Every structure is written in structure tokens, then in C-alpha cells.
Amino acid sequence: MAIATHNPIMIERSQREASEQAYVVDLKKFIASDIDPICRELADTVREVNLPEINEQSRDEHIVVRKKLEKTKPYRDWVHLMRTAQDMMWDSIATPLDRQLEALNTKADIKNPRGSVTVDPGFTVPRYLTKSDVHRMPGGYAAINADGDVRQGAMYDLGGFIYHMGGNNGTLNDARGHTLMSHIYARDPDFNPQRILEMGCSAGNSSVAISGYLAGTEMHSIDASAGLVNYAHARAESMGATIHFSQQDAAATNFEDSSFDMVCSCVMLHETSKHTIADIFNECYRLLKPGGLMVHLEVPYRYEDLDLWGRIRADYEGQHNNEPFWRGFLEVDLETIAQQAGFIDRIETYQDVTRKAERGGGKMREKSLGVHRSWYIYSAIKPK
Amino acid sequence: MSSFSDKDTAGNKIDQYLSDAGIDDLTEMVLALSAEVCILRDRIDTHERLADLGKPLTLENTEDFEPDQEVMAFRSEQRQKVIAKVLRVFRENITRDIEAHKN
Numbered sequence: 080m081a082i083a084t085h086n087p088i089m090i091e092r093s094q095r096e097a098s099e100q101a102y103v104v105d106l107k108k109f110i111a112s113d114i115d116p117i118c119r120e121l122a123d124t125v126r127e128v129n130l131p132e133i134n135e136q137s138r139d140e141h142i143v144v145r146k147k148l149e150k151t152k153p154y155r156d157w158v159h160l161m162r163t164a165q166d167m168m169w170d171s172i173a174t175p176l177d178r179q180l181e182a183l184n185t186k187a188d189i190k191n192p193r194g195s196v197t198v199d200p201g202f203t204v205p206r207y208l209t210k211s212d213v214h215r216m217p218g219g220y221a222a223i224n225a226d227g228d229v230r231q232g233a234m235y236d237l238g239g240f241i242y243h244m245g246g247n248n249g250t251l252n253d254a255r256g257h258t259l260m261s262h263i264y265a266r267d268p269d270f271n272p273q274r275i276l277e278m279g280c281s282a283g284n285s286s287v288a289i290s291g292y293l294a295g296t297e298m299h300s301i302d303a304s305a306g307l308v309n310y311a312h313a314r315a316e317s318m319g320a321t322i323h324f325s326q327q328d329a330a331a332t333n334f335e336d337s338s339f340d341m342v343c344s345c346v347m348l349h350e351t352s353k354h355t356i357a358d359i360f361n362e363c364y365r366l367l368k369p370g371g372l373m374v375h376l377e378v379p380y381r382y383e384d385l386d387l388w389g390r391i392r393a394d395y396e397g398q399h400n401n402e403p404f405w406r407g408f409l410e411v412d413l414e415t416i417a418q419q420a421g422f423i424d425r426i427e428t429y430q431d432v433t434r435k436a437e438r439g440g441g442k443m444r445e446k447s448l449g450v451h452r453s454w455y456i457y458s459a460i461k462p463k
Numbered sequence: 464m465s466s467f468s469d470k471d472t473a474g475n476k477i478d479q480y481l482s483d484a485g486i487d488d489l490t491e492m493v494l495a496l497s498a499e500v501c502i503l504r505d506r507i508d509t510h511e512r513l514a515d516l517g518k519p520l521t522l523e524n525t526e527d528f529e530p531d532q533e534v535m536a537f538r539s540e541q542r543q544k545v546i547a548k549v550l551r552v553f554r555e556n557i558t559r560d561i562e563a564h565k566n
């Protein structure tokens with residue numbers, strides 16, 4: 080069965096609700112295009128006039144500047160504006176979502192599914208996902224109201240579309256999945272796996288995109304949140320994809336040793352923690368068959384690429400967009416972790432964004448082209 | 464469940480990042496109101512386009528109207544203008560601060 084090109088279980092919006100969300104998108108665009116540049120200028124100015132003091136301190140330069148900015152009204156107003164725009168986004172989703180929740184939960188109860196969904200009532204969601212609401216999404220990833228509930232997944236799905244302002248392939252919000260496949264096909268034009276695993280699938284946007292290339296491959300996707308895998312399952316089934324979803328911790332899954340040809344994730348690693356990332360690489364190693372491929376796709380820059388304001392913005396992500404591992408991830412040395420886990424043929428690269436992967440076609444680059452044009456990829460092989 | 468998050472990494476340190484609570488409240492109110500203004504403008508735009516097509520301005524026709532790319536781009540431009548006006552003071556404050564630091 081062909082995969083659908085739209086998602087029939089996306090939250091429906093009245094004209095008024097669509098207008099409200101369009102306002103949030105334009106507010107975010109305005110902040111990015113008209114306010115962010117002058118904030119960067121402000122940060123550079125504060126740096127310049129305080130250079131002697133900054134040079135004396137052992138602390139990171141951007142932290143000294145940020146501490147100074149935190150005492151000023153424009154910076155504080157900016158923090159509040161950013162937070163408010165994000166909160167308005169979730170609020171504009173909650174209204175149509177709660178109106179439709181019952182109907183959505185009914186639609187999500189799929190009879191005779193091709194794939195499956197398994198949630199684990201005894202599962203403890205890792206603390207780094209429960210101690211704050213990631214992306215300021217009310218209830219975070221982990222909130223769950225009842226068996227089979229899809230609320231958080233539906234909220235995340237529409238939120239992802241608005242957050243990317245449509246730039247991650249419209250309402251499908253799945254360019255990551257296509258780009259990940261593009262990287263795999265660039266590495267191995269003959270890639271034809273029997274069984275694959277995707278970690279941190281969230282609402283299953285990338286999952287369905289990946290599965291679209293691999294008819295006949297047995298695909299498993301896991302996430303730590305029940306509300307997300309419930310929704311991802313319903314979305315995948317409604318779009319004609321066959322995927323087995325389950326609620327599991329990527330650092331310790333219940334799958335057998337050497338049972339997958341490929342293990343991957345899309346923008347999951349930066350939402351884990353410093354202490355978990357090596358465990359996840361070790362788990363990937365354990366799960367892969369000899370010769371199997373590990374691929375992690377991530378945000379399209381590293382910490383060293385960020386200028387002064389970029390680093391202050393990274394701190395904002397940690398403190399206010401509730402991504403506490405944001406900076407830590409951008410600085411982490413994946414090369415060492417992968418090497419220690421035993422991986423060979425390691426590639427660290429920026430993959431050109433695509434909405435359709437071609438065997439042998441995708442382009443890798445040393446430098447990122449920027450947001451929505453590149454994704455960072457770390458991939459490696461388990462030795463035979 | 465509230466539609467605003469209250470589980471925040473910044474937690475009880477939040478005061479050190481925000482302006483005077485009264486001003487922050489006002490910003491939220493003004494942004495909410497300007498959103499409503501834009502929603503109404505979209506609605507009026509729909510009505511004008513329905514009228515041009517000779518269709519009655521019923522609730523059903525209004526809800527069924529599907530803005531195409533061109534209409535969406537026009538509306539987005541209008542919204543950007545409203546937002547620019549609402550946030551003008553905000554931008555000026557930052558620019559003034561930059562000048563103050565330089566002098």
C-alpha cells in the first residue's frame with residue numbers, strides 16, 4: 080500500500096483557529112527577522128564595552144555578557160517575549176485539540192492494524208524528560224490521561240509544524256526522515272535492510288517517511304512517552320505505513336542482541352542527557368548485527384559554530400525552552416563515544432535536506448548550510 | 464490541564480530573567496489582543512472575498528473558504544505590519560540601549 084501524502088488524523092482547525100496559529104507563526108518570524116539581529120548587536124556592544132573585564136574573568140565570555148544583559152530591561156523583555164510566543168503557540172493548539180480529543184482518541188483506536196503499538200504501564204520515563212516541559216509544551220512528552228490516549232502526540236505533531244513554520248516539509252513535518260534516508264543511500268546505495276529500529280520517534284513524522292522507502296523491511300520505532308507512541312501508531316496506520324511502535328528507553332531496550340541492520344534517531348540525542356548518550360551508543364552497538372549501521376540526525380550546527388549571541392540563544396534554549404541538554408549536546412564529543420562503543424567507519428557530516436532521498440544521490444558537506452537546509456549526521460558501522 | 468506550561472527549567476530563578484511582573488502581564492495581554500485583531504482582519508478579508516464572488520456571508524461559507532497561497536501571503540504581510548507596530552517600542556528600547564552602552 081502506498082503511503083499517504085497527508086496525515087488524516089492531524090488536529091482540524093476552524094478558520095479562526097488557523098488564523099490564530101498563523102499569527103503565532105508571524106510573531107515568531109518577526110522576532111527572528113527583526114528582533115534577533117538587534118539583540119545580536121546589543122550583545123556584541125555589551126561585549127565590546129566590557130572587554131577588559133571579560134578578559135579578566137575565567138568564565139565563558141558569553142556567560143559574562145549574558146549576566147550583564149540579564150540586568151537590562153531590553154534583554155529581560157526579549158526573554159519574556161520569546162517565552163510568551165512559545166506559550167501562545169501551545170495555547171492556540173490546546174483549544175482545537177481539546178474540542179476534538181474524544182474523536183481523536185476514537186480514531187486512534189485502530190481496528191486490524193498492519194503494525195502495532197505496545198505501551199508499558201510499569202515504565203519509568205527518564206527524569207530528564209519529566210523534570211521540565213520540553214519545548215514548554217504543557218504536560219511535556221510524558222503526560223497521559225488514559226489508556227490509548229494520544230493527546231500529547233497530537234499536540235506535538237501540530238506544534239512541530241507551527242514551530243518549524245512549515246519549513247520541515249509542511250504539515251507532514253518529515254524532512255528529517257527523508258534526509259536521514261538520503262544519508263544512508265549516500266553511504267550505501269544498495270541499502271536493503273531486513274529489520275530496522277528508530278529511537279525517539281515522537282509523533283512518528285520521520286518514522287513514516289523512513290518506512291516509505293523500505294517496503295518489506297520490518298520496522299520498529301520506540302519512544303519514552305506512551306502518549307507519543309499511541310499517536311504515532313494511529314498516524315502511521317492512517318497513512319498506510321506498517322510500523323511496530325513501543326514505549327521503551329533507548330538506553331535499555333528489550334530487543335535481542337544483533338537483531339537489527341540499522342538503528343537510527345532523528346533529533347533525539349539532544350533531548351537526552353550527558354550521562355545517557357554513551358549508554359544509547361552502547362545499546363545501538365548491542366542491537367546491531369555485525370556490519371549494521373547506526374545513524375543519528377541532529378540540529379544543523381555544533382557549539383564551535385555559534386557566535387556570541389548564538390551561545391546566549393543556546394542558553395535560552397536550556398533555561399527557557401526547557402532543553403537542559405542543548406548546550407551539552409552541541410559540545411559533546413560523539414566521535415570518542417562512538418569509538419569507545421566499538422564503532423568503525425565513522426562519519427560526522429552535514430547532510431543536505433531533501434524531501435525525496437535517491438540511492439547514491441544525497442550530498443554530504445563539511446559545513447552546515449543552516450536551518451532547514453542541512454541536518455547534522457553522525458553515522459557509523461558495527462564491525463563484522 | 465492548563466494550556467500554559469508551569470514546569471520550567473528556569474524554575475524559581477525565573478524572576479532574574481523577567482522584567483517587572485506588571486509589564487510582563489501587559490505584554491501578554493497586548494499580544495493576545497493583537498492576535499484577536501489579526502484573526503478579525505482575516506475574517507473581514509474572507510468576507511470581502513466572498514462578497515466579490517457574490518456569495519452570502521454565512522457562517523458556513525466563511526468556514527468553507529479556503530485561502531490559497533496568494534491570500535495567505537497577503538494576510539501574512541498584513542499581520543507582519545500589525546506585529547511590527549505592536550513591537551515598535553520594544554525594538555526602539557533595544558536600539559536605545561545599544562546607543563547608551565556605546566556612549
Ligand SMILES: C[S@@+](CC[C@H](N)C(=O)[O-])C[C@H]1O[C@@H](n2cnc3c(N)ncnc32)[C@H](O)[C@@H]1O
Nearest residue numbers: 220255279280281284285302303328329345347
Ligand atoms: C524532538 S523529539 C523527536 C522527533 C522525531 N524523531 C521526529 O523526527 O519527528 C525527541 C523524542 O525523543 C524521546 N526520547 C528522549 N529520550 C529518550 C529515551 N531515552 N528513550 C526513548 N525516547 C527518548 C522523547 O520522548 C521525544 O519524543
